[in-house]
Amino acid sequence: MVERETESVYENEESVKEFSVEEKAIVSLPTEELPLIQKDESEVAKAMEKTKDRDVALAQVEMEKKLALIKAWEDNEKAKADNKAYKKLSALDAWESTKRASLEAQLKQIEEKFEKKKAEYGEKMKNKMSIVHRAAEENKASIEADRAGEFLTVEEVASKFRATGRIPKKLFACFSSF
Known part of the structure; x- marks a missing residue:
């Protein structure tokens, strides 16, 4: 831009010189009438x-040009720094995401193991409870059988006492004084 301005200034000066030369050629004035240019x-x-x-204007333009170049360099370096930081942040986010995903997968595996163990222990406890229940049922059945057997023996003895007419000696143990 500065070069164009200087070129246009030089071109204008040359055209003025040419114009004045052409004009002199066309219009000829007597030499006496021409004043001496001092x-x-x-x-x-x-x-x-x-x-x-x-020169001051050219120096100012040069200074503005330098300042513009410095500003462009500064903006470029800032953009580089931003891009570098963005790239590092993106890599860090990706790393964090992969680590988080792997830890969540491990947690799920552990939870699945605990669920399996819980199910196994639950099944074992249910089996033990069924064994205890079966044993209790067997004991109840044997107690019931004993009771039924005792009822039968008592009924047999009572029928003997009825048949013979005798009274049992141990009627009521607490009232044995009778």
């Missing part, structure tokens, strides 16, 4: 000022 010190100072202003 440059004053003020004109020289103005010309120097213009070149200084131009």
Whole structure:
């Protein structure tokens, strides 16, 4: 952009020179009427000022160009840092997800083992309970059988006492004094 401006300035100066040369060729004035061009010190100072202003403007443009390049570099480096951090965070998230998934799988396996053990122990306890219940039923049956047997013997003895008419000696043990 700076180069275009300087080129256009130079082109304008050349076109002005050409224009003035062409005009001189077309319009010829008598040499007597042409005033002598003498440059004053003020004109020289103005010309120097213009070149200084131009140099200052060019230096300012150069400085702005450098600042723009520095800003672009800074933005590029920040973007690189962001991308690097994003990549590391993504990798960390992936690692965390895989570790979490493996731990959850291990937990499920342990829970399944506990459930199997619980089912096995539950089955064992049910078997033991059924054994205890069977034993209790057997004992109840034997007690009932003994009771029925005792009832039969008591009935037989009672029928003997009825047949003979005798009274049992141990009628009521607590009332044995009778």
